[in-house]
Amino acid sequence: MRRAALLSLLLTLTHCAAGERPPAAPTRRSTPPPQPVLRAAAPATPADAPPLVAEEPPAWLDDPERRTKLLAVVPQIEAHLGAELDRQKLPGFSIGIVIDGELAYSRGFGLSNPATSTAPDADTVYRVGSITKTFTATAVLQLRDQGKLSLDDPASRYLPELAKVVYPTADSPRITLRHLLTHSSGLPRLGRFDYSDATREVTAAEVRAAVPGTVLEYVPGTKEGYSNFGFALLGLVVERVSGRRYRDHVSAQILAPLGMSSSVWDESAVAPGRLATGHVRKDGKLKPATHWRLGASEAAGGLYASLRDMARYASFQLSAYPPRSGEETGPLRRSSVREAHTAARPAHLSVEPASAEGRYTVNARASWIGLAWHGHESCEEEEVVRHSGAVDGYSAWMELHPRAGVGLVLLSSALDTEREALLEKVRAALRRGGVTAPRKERPSPRLESAFQASVALYERFERPRYEELFTKGFLEHFSPVTFEEIVERLRKDHGACKPGALISSRGPREAQFAMACERGRLAAKLTLDAETSRISAYRFSAIAPPTEAMKRSAEQVVALASGQKKAPFQQVFSQAVDAGAVERELSALRAEHGRCKLGGSIESDGEQEHAFRLVCERGGNMVMKLRLDPGAPGRVRELDLEAAPQAGRCPERP
Incomplete structure (x- = not known):
C-alpha cells in the first residue's frame, strides 16, 4: 500500500562539487633502581603541532x-544495600556516588573491623585489586605522551625475556x-611464580x-584473555622506562597529583x-584473610585505597x-584518558x-576492552566504563558513566562479594531517578543565534536576511521564492510561532529546536557550515492538532485493528481503498503486536x-499514518503502518 504523503518539509543540502571535500612513602629495597630506557625523541612533525581549533563551548x-x-x-538504595548486607552475610562495605567531580553520596554498611566493631566510612582503606591495572595503564600512557615509548613497540624492547616466549604459529x-x-x-592468566605467599x-x-x-595461548591480537601476568610485566616496563620502582613512579606521578593521600x-x-579487615569464606564462615605480598607483580593488583x-x-x-579546549590539569592528557576508555578490541554482542517486567522487549549488550578498562553499552545504559578487583579478602568495583558525569565505587571487605547483586538495583534506582x-x-x-534568526524569517520573510543566513549552496537549491512559499503555508496552518526549547543536539553545529505555535507545533532542525557559520541544512517538521474528523477516523481504525468493530468498514474507509489489503494489514498488526491504543x-x-x-500491548510500537478522502469527508483514503522510531537503541514496551 502506498505511504501517505505527510507534510515533512525537508530543506537540506549535500553539496560536493568537483574538487571539493565533504565538509605514599616508598618501601626500602637493597637492589639498585632500574635504569631508564633512553629513547630518542622523534623530530617534530605537523601531526605533533597543536591543532587549529574552533572556539566552542x-x-x-x-x-x-x-x-x-x-x-x-x-x-x-540504602534499603536495598542493607538487605544485601544481611542476605550475603557480608562483614562490611563502603559505597560512593560521584557527580560532576565530587563525592555526592557515600556510606559504609556493616563493620570494617568486626573485632573492634568499627564502622566503615569514606576514609576506610581497602585493597582494590585489579583496579590497580588502570593505574598501570595510566602510567604507560604518561610515558607514551612524553615520547618515551610507543604502544606498538615490541614489548621485548623493554623486556628481552619476551623474545623467548613460544608463539602458536610462525606468522604470529x-x-x-x-x-x-x-x-x-x-x-x-598467571605467571610461573607465587604471589600469594604472605611471608x-x-x-x-x-x-x-x-x-x-x-607458551602463548593464542596468536597475539586475535583474542582476549585476561592476564595478570601481562600487567605484572607492564609494571616492569614502567620501571625500566621511568628509571624508578613501579610503586614510586605511580605514587609520585598519579596518586600525589590527584590528592590520593590514603592510597x-x-x-x-x-x-x-x-x-578494613579483608575476609574469605571457609566452611561457610568468614575468616580474616592474609595479605599477599605482590612485590614486583603489584602492577596487576597491589594498591590499597579509600x-x-x-x-x-x-x-x-x-x-x-x-572533549574541549582549555588547560590540561590532570596527571594524564584528557585525550589519553578517553583513549584508554575506548574500545580497542572488537565488541562482544549478546541479544x-x-x-516480562523489563522496560525493553530485548536485552541487548555490547562489551569491549580498552587500555586496561572494560566497557559496555546496553538497552538500559549508554557507554559505561568499568573495572573490578578481587584479592586476598577484598572486592572492589568502579564504573563510570562518561556522558552523565557520574561514577559509582564499591569497596568490600569480603572476597566473595556478589557485586552485581549489590549494584544492579542501585543502578536501576539512579537510572529511574x-x-x-x-x-x-x-x-x-x-x-x-541562527535558529532565532530563522524564526524571525518565519514571522516576516526578508530576502536579504535569508541570503545572509544560509550558505550559497543551500540558496542554489532553495530559492528565496521557494522558501517563502513553504513558510507561508506553515503560517497558514499553524499561525504565529515562538522559539521554544532545545529538543536534541548533535554537537555544537547541529540541533533541533521546538517552536510553539497558535495551532499545534513545529520543530526546526538546522546544521551550520563549519567554515562560514551559515545554515547548510534546514528542516521543518510540522505537527498540527488533529481535527475532530481525523481523530474520530483514527479511533475507528484502531478499533478495527483491535477486533472491536465499532463501525462498519465501509463507514471508516472510502471506496478508493482496497478493503482486502487493509484488512490483511490490520490483522497482521493485531497478530504481531496485540491490541493497540491511539x-x-x-x-x-x-x-x-x-x-x-500506536502503543501496543506486545511492544514494537507503531506509527499509523492516515490520509482522509476530500471527496468523502470523514473517511480514510490511505493507511500506512510502520515501526515507530525508537528514542533509545532497543524497542521499548508500551
Whole structure:
C-alpha cells in the first residue's frame, strides 16, 4: 500500500562539487633502581603541532537538579544495600556516588573491623585489586605522551625475556605493549611464580624468569584473555622506562597529583585504625584473610585505597569529558584518558529476550576492552566504563558513566562479594531517578543565534536576511521564492510561532529546536557550515492538532485493528481503498503486536494527513499514518503502518 504523503518539509543540502571535500612513602629495597630506557625523541612533525581549533563551548549541558534527584532515590538504595548486607552475610562495605567531580553520596554498611566493631566510612582503606591495572595503564600512557615509548613497540624492547616466549604459529605478530594493555597478548592468566605467599615479596627476577618458555595461548591480537601476568610485566616496563620502582613512579606521578593521600602499597603503611579487615569464606564462615605480598607483580593488583581516594580517581577519569579546549590539569592528557576508555578490541554482542517486567522487549549488550578498562553499552545504559578487583579478602568495583558525569565505587571487605547483586538495583534506582541520564549536547551560541534568526524569517520573510543566513549552496537549491512559499503555508496552518526549547543536539553545529505555535507545533532542525557559520541544512517538521474528523477516523481504525468493530468498514474507509489489503494489514498488526491504543501525534498538516503513535500491548510500537478522502469527508483514503522510531537503541514496551 502506498505511504501517505505527510507534510515533512525537508530543506537540506549535500553539496560536493568537483574538487571539493565533504565538509605514599616508598618501601626500602637493597637492589639498585632500574635504569631508564633512553629513547630518542622523534623530530617534530605537523601531526605533533597543536591543532587549529574552533572556539566552542563545552559540549554538554549540566543538570543542576541531579543531586536533588540522587537524594530522592537514596532511601531506596540504602534499603536495598542493607538487605544485601544481611542476605550475603557480608562483614562490611563502603559505597560512593560521584557527580560532576565530587563525592555526592557515600556510606559504609556493616563493620570494617568486626573485632573492634568499627564502622566503615569514606576514609576506610581497602585493597582494590585489579583496579590497580588502570593505574598501570595510566602510567604507560604518561610515558607514551612524553615520547618515551610507543604502544606498538615490541614489548621485548623493554623486556628481552619476551623474545623467548613460544608463539602458536610462525606468522604470529610479536607481543606489543598494546597487546599487554588490552589483554590480547596470548599470555596466560598467571605467571610461573607465587604471589600469594604472605611471608615474602615476589621479586623482579622471579617475574622475569617466568617468561622464557611460556607458551602463548593464542596468536597475539586475535583474542582476549585476561592476564595478570601481562600487567605484572607492564609494571616492569614502567620501571625500566621511568628509571624508578613501579610503586614510586605511580605514587609520585598519579596518586600525589590527584590528592590520593590514603592510597598506599603495603598493609603496614595504612593509617592506624583505617584498614578494613579483608575476609574469605571457609566452611561457610568468614575468616580474616592474609595479605599477599605482590612485590614486583603489584602492577596487576597491589594498591590499597579509600573510597574518598577512589572517588578522586573516578572524578579525574570523568573530567576528560567532553572533549574541549582549555588547560590540561590532570596527571594524564584528557585525550589519553578517553583513549584508554575506548574500545580497542572488537565488541562482544549478546541479544536475549527480556523478562516480562523489563522496560525493553530485548536485552541487548555490547562489551569491549580498552587500555586496561572494560566497557559496555546496553538497552538500559549508554557507554559505561568499568573495572573490578578481587584479592586476598577484598572486592572492589568502579564504573563510570562518561556522558552523565557520574561514577559509582564499591569497596568490600569480603572476597566473595556478589557485586552485581549489590549494584544492579542501585543502578536501576539512579537510572529511574534520572541521575545517570546522559547530558544533552550544547549547541553553540552561533547555532542558537541562527535558529532565532530563522524564526524571525518565519514571522516576516526578508530576502536579504535569508541570503545572509544560509550558505550559497543551500540558496542554489532553495530559492528565496521557494522558501517563502513553504513558510507561508506553515503560517497558514499553524499561525504565529515562538522559539521554544532545545529538543536534541548533535554537537555544537547541529540541533533541533521546538517552536510553539497558535495551532499545534513545529520543530526546526538546522546544521551550520563549519567554515562560514551559515545554515547548510534546514528542516521543518510540522505537527498540527488533529481535527475532530481525523481523530474520530483514527479511533475507528484502531478499533478495527483491535477486533472491536465499532463501525462498519465501509463507514471508516472510502471506496478508493482496497478493503482486502487493509484488512490483511490490520490483522497482521493485531497478530504481531496485540491490541493497540491511539497515542500522540507525530506529524500532520492538520486537516487531511496525520501520523499517530500506536502503543501496543506486545511492544514494537507503531506509527499509523492516515490520509482522509476530500471527496468523502470523514473517511480514510490511505493507511500506512510502520515501526515507530525508537528514542533509545532497543524497542521499548508500551
